[in-house]
Amino acid sequence: MGLRAQLAALASRFKQEVAFYRALQKHPQTPRLAKALLWLALGYLLLPFDLIPDFIPLIGQLDELVIIPLLLYLALKVIPVSVRQECRDQLESADNQK
Template identity: 50%
Template sequence: MKFRQIRDNLKKHIRLYQALYRDKRTPKMAKIFLWLAIGYFFMPIDFIPDFIPVIGHLDDAIIIPGLIFVALRFIPKQLYLEHYREIFKA
């Protein structure tokens, strides 16, 4: 996969999560976990400091996708697919 494809795919996923968050049908627990993922991304203090080689950045790579995964588990499949098809059709 080329860099441009990865970048475009990431942008679409961010738009998907934004659309799911804004949808009134999305359960509150899903919204809470999406906010936790955003908050952890921008949090200046990590559980494992970034100056520790490899492990310092690895916590970000595990925790943020994990929070998004949990959020998506709360969202009804039909609601997810509705937004997914709308955003990824292009």
């Protein structure tokens, strides 16, 4: 598989995951703590300040690679499996209808 195909597959997967987290955020049975953790992850990604400044070589960039996945992991642990599966199923059925 060429680099272009790998990048296209990665971009497609990223779009699916963003849609999944958006569906989780909108779902009425998603706990407030999980919604707050999802918003924190998004805010940490987009806001210009960090816990460790980016001008510190290597460590400055690694904090995003640790903190954001950790927040997403904690949010998914709080959300019931049935809610996660329902959101995945909704997205899958929407993709099949296209």
